[in-house]
Amino acid sequence: MFYLPSSQNYTGWWGGGNALLTSELEKYYTFGPFTPKVSITDDWVTIEIDSPTIIAQEADYHKTVVLCEKGNYKEAKTLLQNLVDKNPTNSEFHRIMGQILSDEGNQEEAINYLIDALRWDSKNNWALLMMGNIFAKFKNDVPTAMRYYDQALVANPNDNITINNIGANLMQQGKFEEAKKYFCQAIKINNDYPNTHFALGMIAEIENDLQSAFYSSLLAIKLNKNKDVLYQNSVNQAFDVAKRIIAGADKTLFREYLHQLEFEGGTEIDVVEDSEIPTAAKIEFSENYNRPKHLVRFKPHYPAVEHLIMHELVHLDFVIQARNAGLNHLFTATPQNRVAFLETVQPTVAKLHKMQVPEASIDQFCNGLFDGLNLQAYNTPIDLFIEDFLYNEFPELRPYQFLSLYALIQEGLKAVTDATVIELSPATILSKSKIYNLVNALQFKVLFGLDFIKDFNSTAAELHKAEDFYNEFLEYKDNRKPSEEFELVQHWAEDLQIDGYFQLENEKQYRKRSDVDFFISNLQKDPFGLEDDLPFKEKEMEKFQNTQEEIGLNMAVVMFMVDALQYFQHMPVDAIKKIAFEIAMQGTQGFDPNQKNYIIGSIANKRFSGCHILAYYYVSWMLAIPEMVSQLQLPFDEEYKLAITMHKPK
Incomplete structure (x- = not known):
């Protein structure tokens, strides 16, 4: 950007088509909403730039834009009217005033200002676009809206927003095939515009192409940086489509993967319902139970349970890989580990005694804390690899994964933010549990776009530690070798100073013992x-x-x-x-x-x-x-x- 001295003429020798040259020079020397006057006489070009006006009005113009973005239309209109009075030929000033009035609900007055904007610049793309929007949305006059949109496309054929709005109007008329062509054209120009992905998701759902609808909904969520109405509509659409997929899908989608693992591991696998297990699902390895088969147990009424079954099968897949390399590890806790944990929670035990909580209830509470923290220490790093693997290798499972992980995130959120839990639990144990939950939430945000990080009410140190853990996972994930996930189990536990609560031992050595x-x-x-x-x-x-x-x-x-x-x-x-x-x-x-x-x-x-x-x-x-x-x-x-x-x- 640069400024030129007041009303100074710059001349030079040019040849060629005057109209095209004038247009290109106006574009080149335009500064914000300020367009220079370009004239061509014989072979001389004169460019007049009113620098004092630009300098005087630029600050007010930018202040007006900021006020509009904050929704402070009253103050913005005062500044803007002053700009219009001083420079009535500036098309963009009229266009912004029209947009403010439209947002306030005064469509007739908005049209008047937009007409003025187009009077001074018939190619003002945003003014043409807004006129189309008003006639389509508020006047229900789609043919007139399309005429404005067509002019906007003539002015700027590579404007994805204009093309998107044309598609939206065709959709409104029920012309879905034609609308989809415009949306696809808009995507080619700008693949990062969430509105277009949301619209494609709507059309895909109408066409009963539910996997495509879910995919487009996720993109609309991920690309939307503001939690606005579009964002919420995209989230609602993703949930609705995912539920429809699950309701009508084959409930045995995991069978092919299961048979693959039976062949690779040489052991049969049974999958059974079990409402009594403490977690949503678990796998019992045949070697640990002296059985001829591995057993996957799951809670039947859990959301998108097929994801849970697949999750446990990937656990087995990783174990088979690690065993083949002679590097599998077992996670165990001895009485000594439990004693070490109980020593750290004695202040909480004393508090519960003062509250006259029965001894049996205190024991149950402390044992639950011990087992729960160890489950997180073992599962969180491994689960990151599992969910990344499922997301990339089984895209048809994503709707199940989305609903299932959402439910788990909400459970984890409640577990570390519930007022009663905070009151009774040892602060240090609760903090470590929160960090593990934050790691899961970070991955969920990356995979599906929904951000629950702030809901955990974590300290800066807790969030920083969780981000460190997740970044360490990212260093491993694309080139994970068999059993490397156990390195993160150990590293993270050491960082959180809870490695004394469990034993991580090479399976061969453990079996030898x-x-x-x-x-x-x-x-x-x-x-x-x-x-x-x-x-x-x-x-x-x-x-x-x-x-x-x-x-x-x-x-x-x-x-x-x-x-x-x-x-x-x-x-x-x-x-x-x-x-x-x-x-x-x-x-x-x-x-x-x-x-x-x-x-x-x-x-x-x-x-x-x-x-x-x-x-x-x-x-x-x-x-x-x-x-x-x-x-x-x-x-x-x-x-x-x-x-x-x-x-x-x-």
Whole structure:
């Protein structure tokens, strides 16, 4: 931009068509709403620019535009009328006044000003466009509106907004095919105009092309920077179309992917309804439950449940990839992890005691906090990869994903902003949970355009941390290698100082430690070791004992032994011996380490896990038949010594 001295003439030698040259020079030297006077005499061109007027009126002009944008029409009209009085030949001043009057509802007076705008500049594209809008929307005179639109296109054939409005008027007349051609032409000129995408979504929905309607609605949401009426209409359209898609779609769209994973993983997969699970859906890996099949459980009445099933299947897909690379990890929490967590929430526990909350309710509340935070620590980073994968690899699933993630975002929002939750929960735990929820909200905004970030009422530090986490995910997502998602699980937990609440362990190493259960299960088929192949048994025992040396004390066995010592402490030796032989006889059928419902007939109203019953097995023989314990070859000597010191006879 530059200014020229007052009324100074600039001349030069030109040749060629005068009309075209005049028009191009006017465009080139136009400054805002101020157009120069260009005249051509013989071969000389004179350009007159009224610099003092420009300088004097420019500030008021820009102030008027700002006031209009803020909706302060009263003050804007005062300034604008002054500009019109001083420079009545300026087309743009009249055009802006016409737009203000139209917005205020005075269409007749608006038309008068727009006519004046066109009188001084018949090619004022915005004035032509506004005239078309008024006749189409307020006069219901579509033919007249189209004449103004046609003139606007002649003035500027590459104006996408004019083309969009022509399409809108054709739509209003029910001429959807013709309207769609104009909208598509507008998109080619400017693909970032949300109004056009919204209109295409409307037409697609009318034509029952619901996937296209949903796609266009999402674009209208993403491209709209203002939460105006168009934005809200786009959101409503996206929800309505997504619900229509789900209502009429095939409910087994996940089957093809499921069969692919069965082939790649070599294990069958069952999908079952379960209203009792604590989360919307979960997958139970066959290896962890000693089953022949993987099991996906889901809440049947959850919105767009097909997305939840697919989500869990991607979990399995990632596990298969990681296992093939020997890098899969298991997420576990030990009693020690739980104790570490409980130490951090003691102030909250004390507050609940003062409120006379029952002890059982306090325990349940604290355990819920512990389990909930660990679920977020494990799932949030992995879920980002899963949702990105689903969005890009299964576009037909997006309507399901949209509704399902929206429901989850709302649940997470309520969980960290509810007044009662804030009052009762430890502030530090609530803050960490909010950060994980914010990460999910950041991804939802990127994928679907809806922004709930401000609704979380987060601190600047919380939002900054969530953004750091999401940016770290972005660094990984396009080139993710098997198991890399576990790096984010660990990194983020360390950043939030909650890595002491869980264990993330290589699955191969974990399974190796669990060989104790496999060995003992086989051992119980012959509890006295009389029928086993001796060389094989010695080899297995050596392997088992080496494993025990690697992991040190098994604290679960120790605690179960303390329980056994307390149970047996006042019992006659003969009664203990009876139980010892009963466990030994039951052991001839083998103990399943994953079973949790063993029953010992002599011990009423008690159920045992595999590890629990082995602790009773060892203790009962140690108390009643100590001379035979060595033949059991259970390497629990150190556990038993520790259990003895922990046991306090009553």
